[in-house]
Amino acid sequence: xxxxxxxxxxxxTDINAYNxxxxxxxxxxxKPILVGKLQMAFTHYSSVIDKIEIHPDLSEDEHFxxxxxxxxxxxxxxxxxxxxxxxxxxxxxxxxxxxxQLKDVFEFNYISEDLMNKLQNKSNFYKLCKAYGIETPIxxxxxxxxxxxxxxxxxxxxxxxPSNSIEYYKHKFAGQEKVYRVQTKEEVQQVIDxxxxxxxxxxxxxxxxxxxxxxxxxxxxxxxxxxxxxQLVSFxxxxxxxxxxxxxxxYTAVVSRYNEEMMKKLQDFLEKVGYVGFANFDMKYDTRDGxxxxxxxxxxxxxxxxxxxxxxHNMAEYLVDDLIYNKEKPLTYLKEEFLFTVVPxxxxxxxxxxxxxxxxxxxxxxxxxxxxxxxxxxxKHLIRKIYLLLRQINYYxxxxxxxx
Numbered sequence: 001x002x003x004x005x006x007x008x009x010x011x012x013t014d015i016n017a018y019n020x021x022x023x024x025x026x027x028x029x030x031k032p033i034l035v036g037k038l039q040m041a042f043t044h045y046s047s048v049i050d051k052i053e054i055h056p057d058l059s060e061d062e063h064f065x066x067x068x069x070x071x072x073x074x075x076x077x078x079x080x081x082x083x084x085x086x087x088x089x090x091x092x093x094x095x096x097x098x099x100x101q102l103k104d105v106f107e108f109n110y111i112s113e114d115l116m117n118k119l120q121n122k123s124n125f126y127k128l129c130k131a132y133g134i135e136t137p138i139x140x141x142x143x144x145x146x147x148x149x150x151x152x153x154x155x156x157x158x159x160x161x162p163s164n165s166i167e168y169y170k171h172k173f174a175g176q177e178k179v180y181r182v183q184t185k186e187e188v189q190q191v192i193d194x195x196x197x198x199x200x201x202x203x204x205x206x207x208x209x210x211x212x213x214x215x216x217x218x219x220x221x222x223x224x225x226x227x228x229x230x231q232l233v234s235f236x237x238x239x240x241x242x243x244x245x246x247x248x249x250x251y252t253a254v255v256s257r258y259n260e261e262m263m264k265k266l267q268d269f270l271e272k273v274g275y276v277g278f279a280n281f282d283m284k285y286d287t288r289d290g291x292x293x294x295x296x297x298x299x300x301x302x303x304x305x306x307x308x309x310x311x312x313h314n315m316a317e318y319l320v321d322d323l324i325y326n327k328e329k330p331l332t333y334l335k336e337e338f339l340f341t342v343v344p345x346x347x348x349x350x351x352x353x354x355x356x357x358x359x360x361x362x363x364x365x366x367x368x369x370x371x372x373x374x375x376x377x378x379x380k381h382l383i384r385k386i387y388l389l390l391r392q393i394n395y396y397x398x399x400x401x402x403x404x
Contacts, residue, residue, distance in 0.1 A: 006324045007080055008032035008316070009071065009106070011095070012087030013040040013052060015342065015374070019306040020085050021049050022376045023316035026309070035071060041391075045384040048376065059090050065098040072105040081324055084108040089120070090166050092300045107323040109226045109277040111299060118273070119297055122163045122205050132269045135291045137284075138208040142192060145201045150188050155208065157183050160191050163203035171198040179248045181209060210284045210293055214241045215354040218292060219254055220266050220281040221305045223315075225322045228276055231329040232318060233263045234308050239352055239361060240343060243402040249282070251304040252395075253341040253348060255360055256311060256334060262292055263333055270297075278315070280305055306373045307340035339370035343399075344392045351399045 008024045010017050013036035021032045021043065031050035034043055037058040043049055053071065057063040072082055084106040086092035095102060096110050111119075118124045123141045130136070140152045141163065160180040162168035173194065180191050192204060210216070217238035224230045239253035266281055280302035283294040301308075301315055309315050311334055321327040339361060341348065348365075352358045364370050374388055 004030055006083045008083050010034045010085045011091040012036050013043045015042050016087035016303040018042045019373050023309045023314050027314045027317050041387050045381040046379055047381045048379050064094040065101045082106045086300055111276055132272055134269050135293050137293045140206045142204040142206055144196050147196055157181050157209045159207040159209050161205050163205050167202050168200055171200045173198040210286045213353055214238050215357045216285045218283045221308050222279045223318045224276050226276055230267050230331055232313055232332050233267050234334040235259050235263050252343045254304045254307055256307050256338045258335045304340055307338050310338050310371050311336050339364040341372050342374055343395045347395050347399050
């Protein structure tokens with residue numbers, strides 16, 4: 001590794017892990033170490049990653065800390081700090097829950113366990129939003145541990161999704177979807193019954209469906225230093241999201257935008273609840289009342305957050321300057337436009353129906369203000385490149401054959 005004051009340790013092997021890995025490599029020329037429970041093609045064979053350790057039981061509570069402490073013992077170097085970055089909700093939760101065991105050997109910037117539980121429990125989160133003036137969709141919470149008929153009056157269609165996604169995916173079943181869009185009260189009950197039968201005992205979110213295609217979805221990335229000072233706020237319009245049942249909600253293309261009012265509102269919310277680290281808001285613009293309705297905040301950077309790095313505000317640099325060098329950064333609201341995409345240009349041309357957004361996409365491509373981080377130029381491995389090219393072809397088929 002390069003002669004730096006730190007070694008990046010990334011927990012995860014997915015797109016988000018890859019985007020963080022190349023953020024470190026772009027800025028510092030360093031190849032991170034990755035640890036995960038599955039080998040994934042996004043990071044497998046990458047020439048800009050030093051090592052990938054696979055531990056199938058990594059996400060199990062009793063195994064997480066021992067695995068991480070053993071890893072720290074093996075990779076520690078004199079006068080170098082181990083900088084720890086989680087890339088999905090389950091891993092970040094484990095880091096936070098095991099903070100006392102990990103904090104003496106790793107550097108990381110995450111919120112307290114108490115605040116994590118308030119933000120990740122959707123019922124508590126929506127109460128916090130209401131208290132601090134953040135709009136959310138009309139929502140009911142259904143307790144699967146005490147089944148009763150769902151009798152609330154709602155306008156249809158509605159959305160159904162688990163309040164506790166980590167627990168939800170521990171109970172696999174045929175036809176399991178990340179988010180359900182249902183058209184009738186009877187269909188709501190059918191979905192509830194199916195989920196209960198799987199063994200899921202937590203709450204379900206039953207929510208007003210806000211009309212509009214993918215381009216009505218919005219994204220915000222915020223970084224607050226370990227001292228609680230907001231340093232970065234972005235705002236982005238979703239161009240496309242995944243359309244398959246198991247991946248809906250994962251953004252495949254985003255255009256960075258500027259909306260000072262909403263950016264300030266989200267920043268103020270996080271500051272009032274005492275937030276630190278990266279946060280990633282998901283929301284949708286409701287044309288019925290002209291308001292942005294927040295669905296959730298992820299307590300980490302998102303898989304599409306790489307557009308922040310592309311705009312010259314490297315995500316890895318924020319962590320390094322904060323945790324390694326104790327360097328202050330001024331508050332920055334990102335204003336420039338950039339098109340983040342993990343799908344090929346033909347998919348953007350064919351499947352983005354919003355004409356205004358389509359014009360912006362074409363303009364940004366024409367001006368070279370776009371990028372797909374999965375095709376990072378300094379990542380040279382041929383097998384990985386072939387896989388990614390095949391994946392691009394498959395994306396066209398996926399969008400052609402599925403809608404949501």
